[in-house]
Amino acid sequence: MKIVVIIPARYASTRFDGKALVSIAGKSMIQRVYERSVKAQRVSKVVVATDDLRIIEAVEKFGGKAIMTSDKNRTGTDRVAEAAEKLGLELNDIVINVQGDQPLLDPRCLDQVVDPLLTESNIDISTLAVKIFNEREKTDPKDIKVTFDNKGFALYFSRSTIPFGRDGSFKYDVFKHLGVYAYTRRFLEVFRHLPSGRLEEIEKLEQLRALEHGYRIRVVQTPYDSPEVDLPIDIERIEKILENMPDALK
Numbered sequence: 001m002k003i004v005v006i007i008p009a010r011y012a013s014t015r016f017d018g019k020a021l022v023s024i025a026g027k028s029m030i031q032r033v034y035e036r037s038v039k040a041q042r043v044s045k046v047v048v049a050t051d052d053l054r055i056i057e058a059v060e061k062f063g064g065k066a067i068m069t070s071d072k073n074r075t076g077t078d079r080v081a082e083a084a085e086k087l088g089l090e091l092n093d094i095v096i097n098v099q100g101d102q103p104l105l106d107p108r109c110l111d112q113v114v115d116p117l118l119t120e121s122n123i124d125i126s127t128l129a130v131k132i133f134n135e136r137e138k139t140d141p142k143d144i145k146v147t148f149d150n151k152g153f154a155l156y157f158s159r160s161t162i163p164f165g166r167d168g169s170f171k172y173d174v175f176k177h178l179g180v181y182a183y184t185r186r187f188l189e190v191f192r193h194l195p196s197g198r199l200e201e202i203e204k205l206e207q208l209r210a211l212e213h214g215y216r217i218r219v220v221q222t223p224y225d226s227p228e229v230d231l232p233i234d235i236e237r238i239e240k241i242l243e244n245m246p247d248a249l250k
Helices: 029-038 053-061 076-086 107-119 135-139 185-192 198-203 207-212 233-243
Strands: 003-009 045-050 066-068 094-098 125-131 145-148 154-158 175-184 218-221
Touching: 003 029, 003 076, 029 045, 029 053, 029 094, 029 107, 045 053, 045 076, 053 066, 076 094, 076 185, 094 107, 094 185, 107 125, 107 175, 107 218, 125 145, 145 175, 154 207, 175 185, 198 207
Parallel strands: 003 045, 003 094, 045 066, 125 218
Antiparallel strands: 094 175, 125 175, 145 154
């Protein structure tokens, strides 16, 4: 069984065109994500899946591996599914989907997210959640929130605050969803052929497609946050975090 990281990376972006190639403290964002992914202990291979030659060339320039995929893919997961097929992965192989805009990704996250697929039965997809400490993230729609049941299976993902505390005096934890998924290649083939979901279209969250069609998503709690770059103003924030990180973690 192989465990392969596939990083979907588009050049065109509604909010931040070309962000995969933007420089963050001297390296392109896609290079930072790639190099962090390679450090995961359980991962045997890392590949960038893109629809743009500029990203292919940038990845190959720093010594990484990249594969061209269709520009017709509905979501990043659909792109990952196409790349897994082109790579000739077996149906039982595990694919980790790492977002191309997470330059501070902790490699330990990737080892955590695959654990349910290796140690639990009947798990085809897992993802990560981290407890929110920054109050802004609880209400900011770009930070996705997730709720899960007592067995660790997702109940819902939303751009809104969930759960929403009716009584302000009641204290509870809110969890942010990190856009890292692990699936069997078999499940990816199922997912790519599912019709888009109504909730998926409303929230613009591809993971809701799986829930709407009755598939369960195992949520793994991690202590390692992985802030995303959504807008140009996020770069300065990421670079400040990098400045204060030990060299071994950069």
